[in-house]
Amino acid sequence: MEPIFTDEYFMKKALVEAENAFEKGEIPVGAIIVVDNRVIARSHNLTEMLHDVTAHAEMQAITAAANFIGGKYLKGCTLYVTLEPCQMCAGALYWSQISKIVFGARDEQRGFMTLGTQLHPKTEVVSGVMADQCAQLMKDFFKKRR
């Protein structure tokens, strides 16, 4: 039997969040945080609606997960996010000591891998999960905007 709780399984949920952002006219990035196969936070980019550059999907997910846990460290947690985190979000993930980050599409311009933002040494990174679908949503968004 195939396992149910794969990285693809959870990335699909992050993609649903990204679609929610798209529908609101926000750059379509979605995120969820999972612990023991349970989703404890879900969020999408709200920078336009909130007039707030800090309202990236990942930042909201970190705050929501910490609220759920009742502590600021996200040890044992995995973040699924449709786009490679930026410097700000990677910097927040550093402080959170999160166990694992799984992202979809690369952000060659603003992503933390390109810009060399430091993560916590115990944080594992997996990239490219459903990358094409995650990137396509971004492409559709910017095509519609032009």
Add this chain to the structure above:
Amino acid sequence: MEPIFTDEYFMKKALVEAENAFEKGEIPVGAIIVVDNRVIARSHNLTEMLHDVTAHAEMQAITAAANFIGGKYLKGCTLYVTLEPCQMCAGALYWSQISKIVFGARDEQRGFMTLGTQLHPKTEVVSGVMADQCAQLMKDFFKKRR
């Protein structure tokens, strides 16, 4: 006549915020945001109280200033912060396109200058304003904690 609205004048206000953090048992970092010599945001570190790694003084100040302005870009604004911003805060400041960052003490371990976080090309940086007083508050805090 000496000008009133100097970098020291505003850094003193950021230091008062850092003292507020100290009194709450938070790592003592304070920040204010100023536009046309008017303080539009003031904040201090609340990571312990809120159980939230994203609750750095600068992050709260960025959100508060954007709320005040009614837009997410902080062009024409100056951030005064007692400690060199970290990767997360510098990453947020990048997105905000803030005009000027004035900080007090260096953070040789976690500061954005050490870690190479990219700021917006139009952002001017001034460092070392009241650095000794800002650093002393940190030293007193960690001495008390031991």
